[in-house]
Amino acid sequence: MLDLKAIRDDIDVIDKQIVELFEKRMKLTNEVAEYKISTGKKVYDKEREEQKLATLKALASNEFNKHGIEELFTQIMSMSRKYQYRLVTAENQYNNFIQKEKIDMDENTKVVYFGVRGSYTEEAMENYFGENIQSFHEETFKGVMEALKMGRADYGVLPIENSSTGSIADIYDLLVQYDNYIIGEHIVKVDQALLGLPDAKLEDIRTVYSHVQGLLQSSKFLDTLNDVTRMEYASTASSAKKVLEDNDITQAAIASVRAGKCYGLKVLKEAINYNDANSTRFIIITNKKMFLKSALKTSICFELPHASGTLYNMLSHFIYNNLSMTNIESRPLEGRSWEYRFFVDFEGNLNDPGVKNALNGINAEAINMRILGSF
CATH class of the missing domain: 3.40.190.10 (Periplasmic binding protein-like II)
Structure with a gap:
């Protein structure tokens, strides 16, 4: 009869060897990073990784093990890239974002809000900015975005999510279409009548x-x-x-x-909404690439190849850098059936080392990554 303890002892020996070899491999990764820094070579080499996986899979004795080897080394190479992103100085989108202590605001500040007088968005605007501003409204979400684009307003206020009915999809699409950025958010308790x-x-x-x-x-x-x-x-x-x-x-x-x-x-x-805790989250946007020093969250979007594991690989950058996601949404890509753009909010602002590292990795491995704001 097989001795389970003896088998486990053998496994422990092998696991110890795997750890030792992994650490040896990561030391070599450091040398790879130094070479890439000196030559300007990108961290992610898709063709090299695909060739490497094919070679390693061929060494396995059966189909089950081939799949296991592919999964194992996909993760090992992913960890290697994440380590290199911490060492390589990448060209980052957030270098263009200016950090400010507070929002520039005085009696000449122009703020545009969605809806008309008496709307919840007007209430959110007044709560956030106070009354010592110049405000006007637009009756469509796009109208607010256009007002910022054309310079008719310094800031805009839009609803983006409701605690009862979820996200407002149109806002996500407009954030991609316009070069406007989220710099703040405000939550209003909503009691419909x-x-x-x-x-x-x-x-x-x-x-x-x-x-x-x-x-x-x-x-x-x-x-x-x-x-x-x-x-x-x-x-x-x-x-x-x-x-x-x-x-x-x-x-x-x-x-x-x-x-x-x-x-x-x-x-x-009164109070005809079915959820007593009904609330709407509003975003504060501007056409300037800026964020406040006190910002607690960052919002990005990106597209992915239509392949197994691609979303998991992107989200692993948040795990590796100890960043908590607070929201994730997907929107279909126009003209491309069953392909999606993902929107992710996560904790941390653009000055945090972990955020910079995660953005380096996602920017290199995703398609069309864009920073929507830090707030």
């Missing part, structure tokens, strides 16, 4: 207008109403404005009590 004309009663309502997010957040309440049509509109506050302007007693809007006061509407029902 059903608003109608002053003489309206709940039973009068036949059509409810709101932004798609407002309709989704209040969907369970709307399910309790009979013969009511839901209509998507530009924003929650602009829906309230529409009800006032149309002067139709059968119309109602889902928006904030604040919006109701702005437009002289009656609150037919």
Whole structure:
């Protein structure tokens, strides 16, 4: 009968040898890094790694072991690259970002926000910037981005995520289309209300207008109403404005009590969102490559080859550098079926050594990596 202890002792001896050989290999990696520094050669050599994996797989005795060898040495070479990224001075995108102690702001500062007067975005703007600024609104997300691009505003405020309904996909797409950068965020508690004309009663309502997010957040309440049509509109506050302007007693809007006061509407029902902890996260953006010294998070996006393990390999850069991810999203790439762009938020700002190291690696190994901001 086999002696399990003896077998485990043999495995322990082999594992010790593997560790010794790994450390010997990593010392050679240091010499490789020195050579690459002196010659300007890139750390990641895809062709060399593919050739190396093919050679090593051929040494294995069966298909199971071939797969195991490929997986093992893929990880070993990945660790080798991560070590080299710490030593090689790479050309980094964040070199162009300027660190500031605080946001430049005075009575001439122009801030553009999404929606109209009375919107949650206006509330987020006032909470973040105060009232000693010049503000104006745009009724589309793209309009806010364009205002920054054209220099009509110094900063912009946009919603990006709701705790009940998730991320707002359009914002992610616009962050890629425009050279605007996230420098801050602010969270607003969202309590949706059903608003109608002053003489309206709940039973009068036949059509409810709101932004798609407002309709989704209040969907369970709307399910309790009979013969009511839901209509998507530009924003929650602009829906309230529409009800006032149309002067139709059968119309109602889902928006904030604040919006109701702005437009002289009656609150037919308060707190109609199904999640009592309903909140929206707003981002503060600018067209300048800057970040605050106090920034706690960084946001990036990148594309990946459509191959097994590529996302895992990218995310391993966060693990290796002890960086916690706070959010990950994916968006389909236009014209390329089943291929995606990934958006990742993680802890740390652009001055942190671990962040720099992770960005070096992802920039070298992913496709079209871009820094969206540090905030």
